[in-house]
Amino acid sequence: MIAVATIEHDAELMLRVREGDSQSFALLLAKHRAPVIHFLYRMIQNQAVAEELAQEVFLRVYRSRASYEPTAKFTTWLFRIASHVALNHIRDGKHERNQESLDQDSDEGMSRQVASTGPTVEQQMLREARFEEIRRTIQLLPAKQRAAVLMHKYEEMEYAQIAAALECSESAVKSSLFRAYETLRAKLAHMNR
Amino acid sequence: MNAKNNSCPMQNENAEILLSYCARTLEPEQVIQVEKHLLGCAECREWAAGQQAVWAAMDTWEPEPISADFDAALFARIAATEQPSAWERWTAPVRQFLQGGFGWRPMLSAGAVALTLVIALSIENPFRKEPPVGQSVKLEAHEIEQAERALEDLEMLRQLEAPEEETSL
Numbered sequence: 001m002i003a004v005a006t007i008e009h010d011a012e013l014m015l016r017v018r019e020g021d022s023q024s025f026a027l028l029l030a031k032h033r034a035p036v037i038h039f040l041y042r043m044i045q046n047q048a049v050a051e052e053l054a055q056e057v058f059l060r061v062y063r064s065r066a067s068y069e070p071t072a073k074f075t076t077w078l079f080r081i082a083s084h085v086a087l088n089h090i091r092d093g094k095h096e097r098n099q100e101s102l103d104q105d106s107d108e109g110m111s112r113q114v115a116s117t118g119p120t121v122e123q124q125m126l127r128e129a130r131f132e133e134i135r136r137t138i139q140l141l142p143a144k145q146r147a148a149v150l151m152h153k154y155e156e157m158e159y160a161q162i163a164a165a166l167e168c169s170e171s172a173v174k175s176s177l178f179r180a181y182e183t184l185r186a187k188l189a190h191m192n193r
Numbered sequence: 194m195n196a197k198n199n200s201c202p203m204q205n206e207n208a209e210i211l212l213s214y215c216a217r218t219l220e221p222e223q224v225i226q227v228e229k230h231l232l233g234c235a236e237c238r239e240w241a242a243g244q245q246a247v248w249a250a251m252d253t254w255e256p257e258p259i260s261a262d263f264d265a266a267l268f269a270r271i272a273a274t275e276q277p278s279a280w281e282r283w284t285a286p287v288r289q290f291l292q293g294g295f296g297w298r299p300m301l302s303a304g305a306v307a308l309t310l311v312i313a314l315s316i317e318n319p320f321r322k323e324p325p326v327g328q329s330v331k332l333e334a335h336e337i338e339q340a341e342r343a344l345e346d347l348e349m350l351r352q353l354e355a356p357e358e359e360t361s362l
């Protein structure tokens with residue numbers, strides 16, 4: 001249990017939301033909007049779907065305000081909801097259908113970026129090819145391993161936080177991360193060496 | 194950290210420290226400790242180089258820009274959920290009366306009895322008109338979804354308060 005004196009700022013804001021302060025909710029949204037959407041984007045790899053799921057996440061945060069208790073770090077609680085929403089989306093099989101539109105999106109993205117000024121066309125194409133390889137390799141990881149890697153790499157979350165977000169033990173997170181990075185090393189290590 | 198060992202301990206029990214080294218989250222003293230080990234251990238050097246390459250590759254994956262109307266859409270959805278439901282609108286006068294502050298407890302019991310009777314009658318009433326099938330199904334699906342979400346939220350909160358031990362991801 002977190003003592004009142006050491007309560008983190010986000011949890012304090014959430015407690016104010018519980019009291020009906022919508023301004024505090026806007027502050028929480030401003031701070032966590034990007035990390036949540038970026039996490040969901042990298043999980044699902046479709047920006048429109050990621051934003052739709054992020055709406056669901058923040059809606060759940062808002063709806064849970066009455067029962068909110070600061071028993072864990074706010075970010076952990078938030079990413080628990082985000083992981084839950086993403087894993088449910090993948091489990092329900094909505095994911096494969098999104099992949100079709102993703103491929104269209106990335107083709108458009110490539111032509112748009114290649115056409116822009118800056119680095120040469122060859123450099124741009126090389127960069128796009130690398131990006132594509134990273135994207136596809138991460139996509140091949142099992143969903144929970146992928147979530148663990150994304151939280152570890154991009155959100156810089158500790159093992160205990162990831163464990164709480166994914167509802168498993170810390171040792172399970174560690175072994176999962178090691179397996180995931182092993183796969184990534186086997187497939188991506190050649191890229192920057 | 195025995196550099197002469199063929200299967201280096203750092204790749205087993207202490208691989209965690211090597212991963213943290215590659216993630217640059219170690220304290221300076223630990224960095225020195227790891228770098229000393231790396232000088233004498235080819236296996237760990239290979240591991241670290243691969244991990245750093247993965248890290249660098251992942252750094253190049255920039256997220257997409259977020260839609261400008263994200264917040265507006267969210268606030269609109271919140272406002273929609275904040276609208277009182279049909280049930281809340283119908284029962285508002287009763288709830289206001291119950292919150293009036295006088296003798297509400299017996300009234301609540303009487304109300305519960307009356308409500309039970311109304312439900313029982315509406316279920317048993319042979320003259321009750323059935324709503325069109327599509328409408329009924331739509332309403333049920335909506336209610337089930339709402340109830341499922343509420344249960345999921347509750348379950349999540351419950352588990353967050355008492356994290357359970359589970360081993361496989």
Ligand SMILES: [Zn+2]
Pocket residue numbers: 195196201202203204230234235236237238
């Ligand atoms: Zn070693």
